[in-house]
Amino acid sequence: MxxxxxxxxxxxxxxxxxxxxxxxxxxxxxxxxxxxxxxxxxxxxxxxxxxxxxxxxxxxxxxxxxxxxxxxxxxxxxxxxxxxxxxxxxxxxxxxxxxxxxxxGGQVMHDEAVTHVDDQILQLTEGHRFLYETFGIRxxxxxxxxxxxxxxxxxxxxxxxxxxxxxxxxxxxxxxxxxxxxxxxxxxxxxxxxxxxxxxxxxxxxxxxxxxxxxxxxxxxxxxxxxxxxxxxxxxxxxxxxxxxxxxxxxxxxxxxxxxxxxxxxxxxxxxxxxxxxxxxxxxxxxxxxxxxxxxxxxxxxxxxxxxxxxxxxxxxxxxxxxxxxxxxxxxxxxxxxxxxxxxxxxxxxxxxxxxxxxxxxxWTGFYASRSGLKRLARRASALLYAGESMFTCFMLAPHRFLDRAWGLQQLQKLRWAVSEVQHHEAITGAHTPKVSDMFVGRLNNGMHGVQKLMSAIVQDRFPAHTGLEPGGYVAVIYNPLAWTVTTIVTLTVDFPKVSVTDESGHPVPAQVQNSKEMPSVYDLLVLTTIPGLSYQYYVIKPSRRAKGDTQVTEATMANTKQFGRRPRRHDSSVGRRLVHMENDCYTVSLDKDTNLMHSIWERQSNQTIQVTQQFMEYEANGDEDQGPISDNYVFTSSETAKPAWETVGMEIVEGELVTEIRQYFYRTVNDRDPTYTVYSRLARGPPGADGELLCHRIEQEYRVGPLELNCEAIWRTSTNLNTARVLYSDNNGYQMQRRAYKHHENNIAR
CATH class of the missing domain: 3.20.110.10 (Glycoside hydrolase 38, N terminal domain)
Known part of the structure; x- marks a missing residue:
């Protein structure tokens, strides 16, 4: 007292x-x-x-x-x-x-620069749920x-x-x-x-x-x-x-x-x-x-x-x-x-x-890219978790013959825990030791495996395995975890170039086959799908046996591939004289055949053309304490300005009825057999209507990097002639857009 x-x-x-x-x-x-x-x-x-x-x-x-x-x-x-x-x-x-x-009260103290708002909410909810259920507090x-x-x-x-x-x-x-x-x-x-x-x-x-x-x-x-x-x-x-x-x-x-x-x-x-x-x-x-x-x-x-x-x-x-x-x-x-x-x-x-x-x-901008593989895995795990939770919630209300609900909840909880903990400010940032990284990766992979088994079990329980599939054929199930209808193009992998795709009613589905960008022995199958919110559809994919002149069987169209030989990096401005154009209903992308680089983009709606330059560049990370701060998983510091990291560029244009894909391969030296950097740019051709227009308005890019040399930081620099007044807009954790104006600082203070 x-x-x-x-x-x-x-x-x-x-x-x-x-x-x-x-x-x-x-x-x-x-x-x-x-x-x-x-x-x-x-x-x-x-x-x-x-x-x-x-x-x-x-x-x-x-x-x-x-x-x-x-x-x-x-x-x-x-x-x-x-x-x-x-x-x-x-x-x-x-x-x-x-x-x-x-x-x-969250599961962890989350990072604020490289996390998504959905995952911030997840880990906060995970911790608050425990506190409310245990102590009745928030x-x-x-x-x-x-x-x-x-x-x-x-x-x-x-x-x-x-x-x-x-x-x-x-x-x-x-x-x-x-x-x-x-x-x-x-x-x-x-x-x-x-x-x-x-x-x-x-x-x-x-x-x-x-x-x-x-x-x-x-x-x-x-x-x-x-x-x-x-x-x-x-x-x-x-x-x-x-x-x-x-x-x-x-x-x-x-x-x-x-x-x-x-x-x-x-x-x-x-x-x-x-x-x-x-x-x-x-x-x-x-x-x-x-x-x-x-x-x-x-x-x-x-x-x-x-x-x-x-x-x-x-x-x-x-x-x-x-x-x-x-x-x-x-x-x-x-x-x-x-x-x-x-x-x-x-x-x-x-x-x-x-x-x-x-x-x-x-x-402290080094952690924006540190352990990029873990960042990608964490985002994939998060997407799978939300898909698994919504599927479990929607379809477990009906009776299930073989699926144990308690086991299903256990699989979801395991992944919730793994996705929550990796949002920690020393985790998803990549600012941790290799042993700790192995822990995060292992837990994410184990959790994802369990949820994948759960989703497969739900689908198999509701739709028994199909019979009568030809050898090599299979059923693909595509799920939409969002609350609204989505029209998109999904990419699958097949072993055969002639393929037919039908929906559950046997109707043909628009699809495109092209040489795989991952493995030369297989093919990418691009399927146009429209799925209502919180629903899934399955498609029967099988080798096509259509005889010549047979119009009853609809095959996926085969994309046409054009290859362009390697071109050396130019040191002058005499470019743009020989152009090749790729277009859809929204954009025309022009590429320079003398450099194999993008030259310009014309937008149909505004009738505006912007000039574009592309470069993979590298900074030499500072590793000498006498020259200033060491560049590490937290802090990015370079010993010099960025320099081009390639000598030649190869290009392929894969043009199909659904998608045109531009593949650019950047080689560090003239004699290199494999590229150090690769850029895949996609223009989609959607169906008429609002959904198709959304597909049309996207130019998607995917980057492959490595192997890098020691103490190098790679960047992909796209420059345009847009007058931005030194203002750019970036998203705030996937929540809202943030206006960012250029800041000038005296004394070379790093930003």
Whole structure:
């Protein structure tokens, strides 16, 4: 009871101190990355289990202590596999009392630059569902403090999810410095151009200290001894670093920081209060959010809190000396106090905080392309998951003879977990170790295999296997997981060039056969299909046995392939004299036969022609620390400007009734047998009507890259003569379009 009264007294004092007193809300937390340097299993074994166990034990004993939990993947593993019945009761009590608070609450803390909004919603829903089903709560505040930049989609999503506050940290370093000086670290963010004030959220930017405890030292003129053992480099942590692969058996971690004692407490207090006074002018109110924690902290919570209790108690007894009053708090307690001030804040529009730069020449854009194979796999897994869920929901309502619903839900849940966890800001970004990458890839592949089996089982259960197929024939099932009718062209693979395609009623379906761009021994079969929303259709594909002159059997048309010999890279501008034209009902694409490169595109509707140039180029990534920042999975830095990465270009034009495909092969040297880069451009010819017009208006491009040389970063540069006024539009996580104007920065600050 005494400790509760102490905490209440401190909270009361926060509201009764003179204006000069800075009120510090110490928010204990542990930043637990779901896959970065170590796998989920290794991290759980080494420190995650002890974090939750020791925190729950300490908070149960000490009523004034607080703690926030962010990601749910690790907590769910602890809750389901480690926590005892007694510990679960204690957690429920702590949550009910508001001393243990779940913030953000997604399965992970997702990345904001290379994730899709659907997957952001998925992982947030996955975590929130667990919290609601287990504790009957929904998080009220975000803690998006380590994603590499901040997208405008995220505040909109969190506002729609019912959050009352949004906390971010990693924004451009010089912008943050300016915002600190101008006291603009708190604002109302209207992240959506269309929703505006309908979905706005109060946003707090952590200052230059980030989500870790401060590491800045004291200036010499303060007259304070700097002999504080290891304190300033460790950020007020007394439980040291986690030990892999297992915690020490005796609980004694090596090189522990010297604890707070009577002989050194004055120096600790001077250091902490100096940091608080330094950051106080950056905010409009005297209420300072002071995150206490960092990566892999609080695996020995009792040691952490015992030292901080002593230090905070000393400072609070000498408020007149330090000008600081400190109290443990959750985010709810901090924001409630802040809200009571009724301090007006500025409104920020839909602009985002991308890209993120941590210092001069440290622009975090390298992760946009790091581990591109994992990015592709994650997107494919996400698409398969949504298709599997919608098919299961639609067709499992009817009786099924052979399909176990519980097994089906298990397959979907396995993939939901895998797709959710790979949205983590150290996962889909590619900023993790090879061992961790193997973990993500394995889980995604296993989950996809299970959902593919589920979807096959649903189809087979509803439609028994067809009989009477000729040797080599098969049935292809195409599913539309969207809620509206879709007309599109799907690509299948067949072993025979003469093929007939019919629907389930036996009617012929428009189709095109062409030489495969993947393997010379097979063929690509392009099928034009129109499928209502949340439905699937099956097509019978079989070798054609049509006799000469037989008009009863309709074959897929065979595309005509024209090959153009290799052309050397030109160093002059004398191009465009010999053109070959490819067209559909919307565009005419002109290619230069002297270079095998695209020359121009004419749009029929506007009668406008734009000039086009194409180049694969390479940057030499900087690997010399003496020449500046190293280019790595996070940061992209080059040692020179981009240079063309090819000497000759070969071209094929595959022209058919449904699709014309332009295949361009870029060879690094004249004598290379295989291309280093390949571009496939497609123009579709759709049927009459709105759906066909949508097909017509797309020029699709697909790129194949590699093998690359060591320390090279490849780019595909398409230049036009459009007058864009240095403004481009890119999508925000597949949600809305973002206007991006060119920014000029002095001192060559990287962007």
């Amino acid at each position: 005494g400790s509760v009264l102490t905490q209440l007294l401190l909270l009361w004092l926060l509201g009764t101190q003179p204006e000069a007193t800075i009120r510090v809300f110490v928010v204990p937390h542990s930043h637990l990355d779901v896959g970065w340097l170590h796998t989920v299993q290794d991290s759980t074994q080494a420190y995650v289990t002890t974090v939750y166990t020791s925190v729950v034990e300490d908070l149960t004993r000490n009523k004034q202590h607080r703690f926030i939990i962010v990601d749910q993947e690790f907590f769910r593993l602890w809750w389901d596999g480690v926590a005892s019945a007694k510990q679960k009761v204690q957690v429920r009590q702590l949550v009910d009392q508001g001393r243990l608070e779940f913030v953000l 998080p009220q505040f975000s803690w998006q403090v380590d994603s590499f930049g901040a997208s405008a989609t995220t505040p909109t999503l969190f506002a729609l999810a019912g959050f009352n506050g949004h906390i971010i940290s990693r924004i451009d370093y010089d912008l943050k410095e300016t915002m600190q000086q101008d006291q603009e670290m708190q604002f109302v963010w209207r992240g959506s151009r269309s929703l505006l004030a309908q979905q706005e959220i109060f946003t707090h930017v952590l200052d230059e200290n980030g989500y870790c405890s401060p590491r800045a030292g004291l200036p010499s003129q303060q007259g304070v001894s700097s002999n504080i053992p290891l304190l300033l480099s460790k950020g007020f942590y007394w439980n040291e670093k986690a030990v892999f692969p297992d915690p020490p058996w005796d609980g004694m971690y090596p090189n522990q920081t010297v604890p707070v004692t009577l002989s050194n407490i004055q120096r600790y207090a001077n250091t902490l209060s100096y940091n608080v006074r330094k950051r106080a002018p950056w905010f409009l109110t005297p209420h300072i959010l002071w995150p206490w924690g960092c990566d892999r902290q609080f695996f020995n919570a009792s040691v952490q809190f015992a030292n901080m209790d002593y230090l905070m108690g000393y400072i609070n007894k000498h408020v007149s000396q330090f000008g600081v009053l400190m109290v443990y708090a959750t985010l709810s307690e901090y924001f409630q106090t802040l809200h009571s001030e009724h301090e007006p804040v500025q409104v920020r529009d839909h602009r985002d905080f991308l890209p993120y730069s941590s210092d001069m020449f440290h622009s």
